[in-house]
Amino acid sequence: MPNYTMAEKILINHIDAKDVEPGEIVDATIDIAMSHEMMGTRVLPHFDEIGTSKVWDPNRVVMILDHWTPAPTVEAATIHQRVRKFVRDHKIQNFYDVGRGICHQVLVEEGHVRPGEILVGTDSHTTTAGAFGTLATGIGATDMAIVLTTGRLWLRVPDTIRIEITGKLPPKVMGKDIILHILSQLGVDGATFQAIEYHGDALTHISLDAWMTLTNMAVEVGAMTALIPPDQRVKEYIQNRTPQPFTPVYPDKDARYLQKYEFDVTNLAPQVAKPSLPSNAVPVTEVEGTPVDQAILGSCTNGRLEDLRVAAHLMAGKQVADSVRFIVNPASRAIYHSALEEGIIGSLVKAGATIGPATCGACFGGHCGLLASNEVCISTTNRNFPGRMGSPDAKIYLASPATVAASALAGKIADPRNGG
Amino acid sequence: MVKGVNSVRGRAWRFGANISTDDIISGVYLTELEIKNLAPFVFENLRPEFAQKVQPGDVIVAGENFGMGSSREGAPAILRYLRVGAIVAASFARIFFRNAFNLGIPAIEFPELAKNPDLIREGDVLEINFKDGSLINQSTEKHYKVTKIPPFLLEYLNAGGAIPLLKQKMKSG
Ligand code: SF4
Secondary structure: OOOOOHHHHHHHOOOOOOOOOOOOEEEEEOOEEEEOHHHHHHHHHHHHHHOOOOOOOHHHEEEEOOOOOOOOOHHHHHHHHHHHHHHHHOOOOEEEOOOOEOHHHHHHHOOOOOOOOEEEEOOHHHHHHHHHOOEEEEOOHHHHHHHHHHOEEEEEOOOEEEEEEEOOOOOOOOHHHHHHHHHHHHOOOOOOOOEEEEEOOHHHHOOHHHHHHHHHHHHHHOOOEEEOOOOHHHHHHHHOOOOOOOOOOOOOOOOOOOEEEEEEOOOOOOEEEOOOOOOOEEEHHHOOOOEOOEEEEEHHHHOOHHHHHHHHHHHOOOOOOOOOEEEEEOOEHHHHHHHHHOOHHHHHHHHOOEEOOOOOHHHHOOOOOOEOOOOEEEEOOOOOOOOOOEOOOOEEEEOOHHHHHHHHHHOEOOOOOOOO | OOOOOOEEEEEEEEOOOOOEHHHHOOHHHOOOOOHHHHHHHOOOOOOOOHHHHOOOOOEEEEOOOEOEOOOOOHHHHHHHHOOOOEEEEOOEOHHHHHHHHHOOOOEEEOOHHHHOHHHOOOOOEEEEEOOOOEEEEOOOOEEEEOOOOOHHHHHHHHHOOHHHHHHHHHHOO
16 A cells, blocks of 8 residues: 655656655656746856756746835846846746735746646745645755756655644634744754645635645745645635646555644634744733834735735724834735725725735845834744844744734734734 | 865854854845855854854854755855855755755754754864764864765765756766
């Protein structure tokens, strides 16, 4: 009887062998390769150095400008210009220019993410696509230059950690709280080089938006990739976005897992990760009352429609505290549009939010709301390392959209379960 | 104090655990295209003197999960530009590990450092042989075993990185 995990099965389908062992190095064919501004800065010089100057398959390459968008500096504009030239010269079929949204979101919305495939991207949060049963992993610039040339990449067959999430989340507690709690238990290197497989009945009660938050932050646990077995919702979502056929992959019944964890979320409290590690999560009650200067709602972790909706709902008829800058970046233009139509953007603006473009923005210290020395920010993003959002002396707390919205209203870290 | 391709000798620069790529080079600078212009900002907040004082062959020594976070290759590219001889850590984050070998920098796992960080102190002179997985701390005269580099990654080091290796292979058909 075969006894493979999802990651092992997907890898077997992409190599010239019928069997794999964790730890083994395999040479895998790549289905989709995604890059963003890194193409214009670090990948192109490597690609030019290789010198074949031919992309292996322009249909399988996706280019998305999302980090410095719209360009805040001449340097950024020049990088964008180089990427556009590359797209023209190599007839790259899938190009999404400034304003379309954050790469991990756009990939999914545009049907480039399909169950059972291998997707690599020059961005560590490429793991997000695993919510759709795709083996998706982040790579560096040299790796990408090699993939663009050969369509192949060496990968180490990961061990798989199985995480069972059970129970039903209490009101105002979100997917972000689950992953922050998992991180606090496993640590920032709890799954280094490994694959995570999420299972459990709690998954059926939460949205695909929340699934993407779980796979997105798997890289904060160090994982190579994180996978969720596709359900009917996933299949329908993908079918509505691409005519391309796909074959979902599921783990064997007796799949071998390196480790198994179980988290019952029935009584989970909203979590807040204190500076300066995403694994520093504690129940919100432990940090309640900490004054904040800025609150950010957005990013590939939590800039989706459900996230904006939850925040708008909590803020309806209320006002952001005078001492707080509340900045919202929808994860994509499509989300922005839906949020407009639903009245979400209106509610947020009325409450005092500054709505920014669909960009990464301040998440990585790029632009659109950096922090000064000693300022405190509560954010729905995924990393709170020193200097991540501007000054190295600023303090970043990570939390769910509900907790960030409640804190923006209160002017200090607040429990979304009270009021709202 | 650089030696051959299979070994290195240099002074240790001591770092702690969970050094992120943001610590190595902040995202603020990443629109800069030239690595030489990024190099002065390496470890800006942890060791601002690093870029000035590092010597060819020096070894970065750290705890667990070195290079966590962003996939930015600028981080190891700066270390290569500054001719860092090797990085020794209790463990590495996955993307950083790939990026380092891709650029021809040996990333050596020394799991014991997690429990006993004092085995290597700031400024100790180290000699590391990548092939047989040995590390000699010449300052304390102690010998250690480190994780051996798998043969296919040794090829990367010998070729000077993944791209020179790919070019060699493409040439030879
Ligand atoms: S939103 Fe933040 S974490 Fe996500 S891709 Fe952009 S910079 Fe990276």
